[in-house]
Amino acid sequence: MKILVAIKQVPSRDSQLRLDTSGRWIDEADLASEINEPDAYALEEALQIKEKHGGEVVALCAGPARASQTIREALAKGADRAIHIENDDLGRYDLLGVARLLAKAAAGETPDLILTGLQSDDLGYGQTGVVMAELLGLPAATIIMQVEKTDAGIRVKRELEDGWFQHMDIPLPAVLTIQSGINKLRYATLMGIKKAKTKEVKRLTSVDLGIDAVPNVSLDRVYLPQRAKQTTFIPGSAREQAAKLAEILKFEVRVL
Amino acid sequence: MSILVVMEVVMEQSRLTWHRMSWEALAAGQELGRQMDLPVAAVVLGQGIAALAAELSAKKLDKVYAIEHDLLAGYTADGYTAALAGLAAQVNPTLVLFPHTYQVRDFAPKLATRLGKVLISDVVRVRLEEGGLVMVRQLFQGKLNADYRASGAGPHFASIQAGAYRAEMVEAGSAQVETVTPVLEAAAIRVKVGAPFRESQRAVDLTAAELIVSVGRGIKEKDNIALVEELARVMGAELAASRPICDNGWLPMERQVGSSGQTVSPKVYLAIGISGAIQHLVGMKGSKAVVAINKDANAPIFEVADYGIVGDLFEVVPALIEEVKKAKGL
Numbered sequence: 001m002k003i004l005v006a007i008k009q010v011p012s013r014d015s016q017l018r019l020d021t022s023g024r025w026i027d028e029a030d031l032a033s034e035i036n037e038p039d040a041y042a043l044e045e046a047l048q049i050k051e052k053h054g055g056e057v058v059a060l061c062a063g064p065a066r067a068s069q070t071i072r073e074a075l076a077k078g079a080d081r082a083i084h085i086e087n088d089d090l091g092r093y094d095l096l097g098v099a100r101l102l103a104k105a106a107a108g109e110t111p112d113l114i115l116t117g118l119q120s121d122d123l124g125y126g127q128t129g130v131v132m133a134e135l136l137g138l139p140a141a142t143i144i145m146q147v148e149k150t151d152a153g154i155r156v157k158r159e160l161e162d163g164w165f166q167h168m169d170i171p172l173p174a175v176l177t178i179q180s181g182i183n184k185l186r187y188a189t190l191m192g193i194k195k196a197k198t199k200e201v202k203r204l205t206s207v208d209l210g211i212d213a214v215p216n217v218s219l220d221r222v223y224l225p226q227r228a229k230q231t232t233f234i235p236g237s238a239r240e241q242a243a244k245l246a247e248i249l250k251f252e253v254r255v256l
Numbered sequence: 257m258s259i260l261v262v263m264e265v266v267m268e269q270s271r272l273t274w275h276r277m278s279w280e281a282l283a284a285g286q287e288l289g290r291q292m293d294l295p296v297a298a299v300v301l302g303q304g305i306a307a308l309a310a311e312l313s314a315k316k317l318d319k320v321y322a323i324e325h326d327l328l329a330g331y332t333a334d335g336y337t338a339a340l341a342g343l344a345a346q347v348n349p350t351l352v353l354f355p356h357t358y359q360v361r362d363f364a365p366k367l368a369t370r371l372g373k374v375l376i377s378d379v380v381r382v383r384l385e386e387g388g389l390v391m392v393r394q395l396f397q398g399k400l401n402a403d404y405r406a407s408g409a410g411p412h413f414a415s416i417q418a419g420a421y422r423a424e425m426v427e428a429g430s431a432q433v434e435t436v437t438p439v440l441e442a443a444a445i446r447v448k449v450g451a452p453f454r455e456s457q458r459a460v461d462l463t464a465a466e467l468i469v470s471v472g473r474g475i476k477e478k479d480n481i482a483l484v485e486e487l488a489r490v491m492g493a494e495l496a497a498s499r500p501i502c503d504n505g506w507l508p509m510e511r512q513v514g515s516s517g518q519t520v521s522p523k524v525y526l527a528i529g530i531s532g533a534i535q536h537l538v539g540m541k542g543s544k545a546v547v548a549i550n551k552d553a554n555a556p557i558f559e560v561a562d563y564g565i566v567g568d569l570f571e572v573v574p575a576l577i578e579e580v581k582k583a584k585g586l
Contacts, residue, residue, distance in 0.1 A: 013473075016554075017399055026400070096374045118361075122396055125377050127365035130333075134369040139446040140333065142362045159516055160452055161358050167450035179516075181503030217374040221403040222395065225556070231548075231564045241565045242575035245547065248563060249491075250583045253545050255467055255524050256491070 001055035001149070001172075003046040004106050005079070006116035006128065007039040009063050009070040013121065023221055025091060035070045038117025042178040044185050045147060046115050047078045053149055056080045058109060062101050064088045068201070075196035076188035082201045083109075085209065094215035095123075099131035104209045107136060111173060113154070118143050118177040126177075133175035140175040141168050145182050258295045260321075260349040260411075261285035262340065262364075263312070264357055265302050267452075272308060277355035279423035281416045284382060285353050286316060286427055291384045294350060297321060298431075301339055303329035309433045316429030321347075327440045333363040334445040339438040341370050346436075349411045351389065356415035358515075368413040375413040376404050378534070380420045393417075397533040398556035418515075418538045460494070460510045461518075467493035468522045470513055470540070471501055474529020474550065474569055478506045483573055484528055490580050496520070498536045514539035529569050532557030549573070 011017070012032040020027040035043075046057045059074040061067050062085035071082045085101050093101070106114055114133070119126035133140035145165065146157035153171040159179055160166060188196075206212070234241045234248075250256040261282050264275035282298060289296035295318035300308050302324070309322035323339050344352065344367075354360040356378045368375040380401075381392040391404045391414050406412040462468060469488040475481060481501075488495040495511060502512040513520055514536040525543035530536060532548070532555055540546070541560050548561035549569050558564050565572055580586075 011396070014552075016552075017396060019400075026396075094374050096369060096372075099369075124393075124395065124397065125365075126361050127375060127377060130362070130365040131369045134366045140362075140366070141447065143358055159358070161515060162519075163454055163517065164452045165455065166452045169448040169450075171446060180499065184505075215374075216406065216408050217376060218405050218407065219402055220390070220405050222400050223402075224554070225394070225398070225401045225559065228559055229562065231558050231561045233564045233566065238567055238571035239575045241567060242572055242579045245563065245565060245576060246579035246583045249524065249547075249580070253524055256580060256583045 001049060001053050001113060002058070002109070002111045003049060003055060003113045003115060004058045004060055004109055004111040005039070005043045005046045005074070006060045006102055006106075006114065006132070007043060007070060007074055008036040008061065008117075008120050009033045009067040010036045010120055010122040013037075019222055023223070024219060025222060033066060033070065035073060036117055036120045036122070038119060038178060038180050040117075040185055041180050041182050042115040042117050043074055043077065043079065044183045045178055047186070048183060049113070049147060049149070055112075058083065058111065060102060060105055061085070062087060062090060062098055064090070071201060072196050073188060075199045075201075076192040077186060078192060079199075081199050083204060084201055085204050085206070087206055091219070092213040092215070094217040095125050095127055096131060097211065097213050097215060099128055099135060100211045101206060101209055102128065103132045103135040104211055105204055106132065113172060114138070114175040115178055116175075118179050129175050129177035136175070138173050138175050139170050140177070141170055142177040143179045144176045145179050147176065258297055258318070258347060258349045259285050259289050259292070260297050260299055260344075260347065260352045262299045262352065262354045262360075264355055264359055265300060265305065265308060272302065272305065274308070275355060275357055276423065277357055277416070277418055279426050280419070280421045281353050281355040282315065283423060283425040284416050284421040287421070287425070288351065288382055288384070292350075295319070297347070299323065299340070299343065301328050301336060309435075313431045313433050314428060315431060316427035317431035320431050320433045321436050322433055323436045323438055325438050325440050327442060327445060328438075330449050331359055332445050332447055332449055333366055334447065335440060336363045337367045337370060338440055338444060340367050342438050343436060344371060344411055352411050352413050354413075354415040356417050360415050364413060364415055371411065373411060373413055374406070375415060376406065377415045378417050379414045380417050382414060394534060397531060398537070398559070399554060417534065419541065460508075462494055462496055462511070462513065462520045463518055465494035465520065466523045467491055468496050468513075468520055468524070468543075469493040469526045469528065470496040470498065470530060471507075471528050472498040472530030472536075473500050474531075475501070478504070480570075481506050483570070487573055487577050487580070490577055490584070490586065493526070498530050498533075527557050527561070528573060530557050531555045532559065
C-alpha cells in the first residue's frame with residue numbers, strides 16, 4: 001500500500017509565545033519547533049501499516065525551509081521519502097489554499113491512503129485532511145483510533161463523543177485523520193537517522209504546483225485572551241503556597 | 257440573504273433527540289439575526305424527523321427546513337454534504353452556523369470546500385463590525401485568540417465552540433416547517449457505517465466525584481504519577497487526567513476528563529500540570545471550584561481557575577500533601 005502522510009511543523013509545546021510587531025502572528029525568531037503531535041501518530045500508523053502489508057510511506061509537508069528538520073525526523077523514523085512544499089509565507093494562504101497545495105502534490109503520487117493528524121497544535125482548524133479529501137474527490141473519515149486492511153478497502157474505528165466509537169468500512173483510496181493515542185510512537189534509531197540523510201526529499205514550490213494565494217478568509221489580529229474569571233493567585237514559596245491552598249480547601253471551599 | 261443553523265440530532269436510547277450544542281448554535285444564529293437584521297432558519301436532517309422539526313417550529317425562526325430522506329437515516333459525510341449543498345444552492349444563505357461537534361468536524365469542512373469556501377471552525381464569538389463579520393477563535397490550544405474575517409460574498413461557514421453561546425437564550429416563537437426531499441443516490445455514499453458502541457462498562461465514574469485531582473503533561477513521566485496519586489489519596493479525591501496522560505498509557509482511558517472522556521462537575525477540581533486545551537476545559541468547567549497548579553502563568557487553565565498557583569508542581573505537590581495531612585489531622 002502506498003501511504004502518504006501529511007505532517008506539519010509547529011512551535012514546541014512549551015514555547016513562550018510572543019506576538020510579533022504586526023499583531024497578526026507570533027514572533028517566530030528563537031522559537032523551537034517540533035512535529036505536530038497528532039501528525040506524529042499519523043506517521044506512526046502509516047509505518048505500522050507498511051510493516052504489516054508492505055508498500056511505501058511518503059511524508060508530505062508544507063512549510064518554510066526550517067520544516068526540513070521535521071521532514072528529516074520523519075525519514076529517520078522510517079518514511080521512505082518526502083515531499084517538501086517549500087514556502088516562507090504560507091500565512092498568505094487560507095486553509096483552503098494550503099489544502100490545495102497539499103492536495104495537488106498528493107495527486108501527483110496517487111496514493112492508496114492519505115493520513116494526517118486530526119488537528120494542528122498551532123492553528124487548530126482540524127480540517128486539512130477532510131478538505132484535501134474533498135479536493136481529491138476521495139472519501140474521508142475523521143478522529144480515527146484504529147485502521148485495519150480488508151479485502152474491499154479498510155475498516156476503521158472512529159471516535160465519537162463521550163466515550164462512544166463506531167466502525168466504518170471505506171473503499172480505497174481514502175483520507176483518514178488520526179487521533180492522538182492510536183498507537184505508541186517510536187523513536188528514531190541511530191541507523192534510521194543515518195539512513196535519513198540519503199533519502200529523497202523532493203522540493204516543490206507554489207509556482208510548481210500552480211496554486212496562488214487567493215484567500216477568502218483572513219487572520220486579522222492575534223492577541224492574548226481576556227481573563228473571563230477572577231483567579232486568586234497564591235503567592236510565596238512552594239511551601240507557603242501549599243499551606244495557603246490547604247487553608248482555602250479547608251476553610252473556604254470546605255472540602256478537607 | 258439569511259442565516260442557516262444546522263442542528264445536530266443524536267440517537268439516545270433508540271430515540272432521536274438533539275445534541276445539546278445545537279441549541280447553543282441556534283442561540284448564536286438568533287443573536288446574529290437580530291444584529292444583522294437577517295431572517296434565521298434552522299435545518300434538521302434525517303429520517304423520521306417530523307417531531308424534531310415540530311419542536312423547532314416553536315422557536316423564534318423564519319423557517320425550519322426538515323431535510324428528510326431514507327439515506328439520511330444514519331449519518332454519513334457524503335449524505336449530509338450532498339443534502340446541505342443542495343439546500344445552500346436553493347436558499348443561498350449569507351451565513352451557515354454549526355455546533356462544533358465531532359460530527360460537524362467530519363462533514364462541514366467538506367461542505368464548505370464543495371462550495372469553494374472556508375469553514376471557520378471552533379468559533380467562540382461572532383461579531384458584526386464595519387466591513388463584515390469577525391469571527392473569534394483560539395490558537396495554540398487556547399493560549400491566544402485570533403480575529404478572522406471572511407471576505408467576499410457568502411455563504412460563510414462557522415462552527416460554534418461548546419459553551420460559547422448559551423442554550424437557554426434561544427427565543428421561543430413560531431415558524432413554518434418546509435420539508436425538503438434532497439436528491440441523493442445510494443451509490444454516492446461511499447462508506448458503510450456501523451452502530452455506535454462503547455468499549456466496556458466504565459469502571460470509574462468520575463461524574464459522581466466530589467473531589468477530583470487531575471493530572472496533565474506537566475507530570476513529565478509515568479513514574480511521577482505516584483506523586484499525584486498520593487495527593488488524591490490523602491485528599492480522598494478521585495484521580496483523573498487529561499488526554500495525553502491516557503494516550504501514553506500512564507493512566508487508564510476511563511480516567512480521562514474532556515470532550516472524548518468524561519464530563520465532571522465536582523466541588524473542587526484540582527488541575528496539576530494541565531495547560532487547559534479546550535478539549536479538556538469542556539469536560540471540567542462546570543466544576544464548582546477549580547484550582548490550577550502550573551508553571552506557566554499564561555496557561556489557559558488559569559482562564560477557568562478560581563485559585564491559581566504558578567510554580568513547580570514537583571515542589572508544590574509534595575508540600576501540599578503534607579499540608580493536607582496536617583489539615584485533616586492525619
